[in-house]
Amino acid sequence: MIARNFEVQKGTEATISKLPFSNEEYERRLEALRREMRTAGVDVFISFGPENIFYLTGHDTPAYQYVQACVVTMDATPINVIRHIDASNTLYNSWSKLAVGYQDEDEPISAIFALVQQVAKPDATIGLEDEAFFVSPKRYAMLTGLLQGAGYKTTATNPVGTLRLTKSAEEISCIRRAARISEKAMAAAIGAAGEGVNENFIAAEVWRVLVGNGGEFPGLPPFVTSGPRMCLAHATWSGRQLQAGDSLGFEIPGVVNRYVAPIYRCGTIGKPNAGFEKLAEACITSLEVLTASIKPGAVAADIHQVHVDNFSRYKLIVDHRTGYSVGVNYAPDWGEGNELSITRTERRELKPGMVFHLVPGVFIDDRTHITISETVLVTETGCEVITQYPRPLFIV
Structure with missing residues (x-):
């Protein structure tokens, strides 16, 4: 199903504009999420909602009608999976500056699945955000099926939404x-x-x-x-x-x-x-x-x-x-x-x-x-x- 190799890109230049929050604030959010992941027994968490992706990485664009995801592990900077032309908002103007871009002819779920295979062993537990507006049930099921077929365990979860309720x-x-x-x-x-x-x-x-x-x-x-x-x-x-x-x-x-x-x-x-x-x-x-x-x-x-x-x-x-x-x-x-x-x-x-x-x-x-x-x-x-x-x- 994967059309090509999906590689992680890293933005190396200074951000185009000042980030809305301090480095310490982003680190606080990421550590809070990881605590929730550890409690739930989740090795990798995948968020789909634009609010949560912004919250975790600073990626900001109104073009979120296209599938996007933020893949969070226990030991690395979050990586966004974004439509190729919109990945610029992560690479050049976000806190994380890590992105996998997919082309318009690609199936976005293939890009997310490929990234999970790069960052997690097949027996890992993958938490999938289940409260996002912009991932269709069809694609959610597609990703779940691919992950389970490859030996991953999956669980539906929504930790970032809960964390966002209490403001810093x-x-x-x-x-x-x-x-x-x-x-x-x-x-x-x-x-x-x-x-x-x-x-x-x-x-x-x-x-x-x-x-x-x-x-x-x-x-x-x-x-x-x-x-x-x-x-x-x-x-x-x-x-x-x-x-x-x-x-x-x-x-x-x-x-x-x-x-x-x-x-x-x-x-x-x-x-x-x-x-x-x-x-x-x-x-x-x-x-x-x-x-x-x-x-x-x-x-x-x-x-x-x-x-x-x-x-x-x-x-x-x-x-x-x-x-x-x-x-x-x-x-x-x-x-x-x-x-x-x-x-x-x-x-x-x-x-x-x-x-x-x-x-x-x-x-x-x-x-x-x-x-x-x-x-x-x-x-x-x-x-x-x-x-x-x-x-x-x-x-x-």
């Missing part, structure tokens, strides 16, 4: 910088809004400020809704012209070194009606009780219940998660909710260094929607709100 000081610094960009972009969105203004103009102002202040591309676009479109979840700008009496919703993701700090605010053109004000009050008070309850050792399901109890005071029902982990982000998501979300069934405890986007919100049938959100950090003693922007409904 360097990662938290990126999230703080991203929050400052989110706040500036929110101010721009609100400043651009008004009767007669097109949603597209608001979105353009958001993008201008996000990028102009050093922001990178987010895993999801900013969300801009108004008037009757407020009943739509995760809706982008539509060209609609804002009218007097409209409600407005803006959710904005500042990103620094691939780390995101989202923020959601709502408002109105002219004075809001009493019903909309009451919905805003419910969201704001939920944020208050949530941030007061978040601390190390708190169980995610119990935090969710705090939000449920607060909403019940307003005769409202919580019908989605209270929040989700955020950190490294690539499309199709800016969150890490697939790794940890605050829901009624999640029994894991919160730890210092975890970062969440809290999203208390409510949809009222097909009429409207409101969410007021914050990005928050679990500290050693409680909760720090990282995003700083006034919570009350804005009026334009």
Whole structure:
């Protein structure tokens, strides 16, 4: 099945741009992963997700629709298996600088299999990441079959996703910088809004400020809704012209070194009606009780219940998660909710260094929607709100 010899290439020149994290930070991550591998009895770990490959090696490109993998052993620098033309991002601009490139006519799984044969004996146990979006079941099964056929033992695992949940000081610094960009972009969105203004103009102002202040591309676009479109979840700008009496919703993701700090605010053109004000009050008070309850050792399901109890005071029902982990982000998501979300069934405890986007919100049938959100950090003693922007409904 292997079309040719797949050789490991090494980048020997200085990186084209400064790496987002220190050498010590990458070493810390790699050693933490190896501890997990030793505990699980895994000799070689293969990661497929762009978030995890970036986390481990600094390889960064949006062209991850092509199969890519990071092969980690116990005693060598991680090696990325990447489409040939995108391997440049590892060779010239990553921490690891080791890559196996495959051509477009090659089967990518053949390249991964060939690399495993170079770095591991046939009786080794190979851990295969089982939570990645961009490896099809067909190819996952193909790799498993090749490895087992060659005498390797395989096991499905997801250690990097778990490690990413607790952020280091360097990662938290990126999230703080991203929050400052989110706040500036929110101010721009609100400043651009008004009767007669097109949603597209608001979105353009958001993008201008996000990028102009050093922001990178987010895993999801900013969300801009108004008037009757407020009943739509995760809706982008539509060209609609804002009218007097409209409600407005803006959710904005500042990103620094691939780390995101989202923020959601709502408002109105002219004075809001009493019903909309009451919905805003419910969201704001939920944020208050949530941030007061978040601390190390708190169980995610119990935090969710705090939000449920607060909403019940307003005769409202919580019908989605209270929040989700955020950190490294690539499309199709800016969150890490697939790794940890605050829901009624999640029994894991919160730890210092975890970062969440809290999203208390409510949809009222097909009429409207409101969410007021914050990005928050679990500290050693409680909760720090990282995003700083006034919570009350804005009026334009």
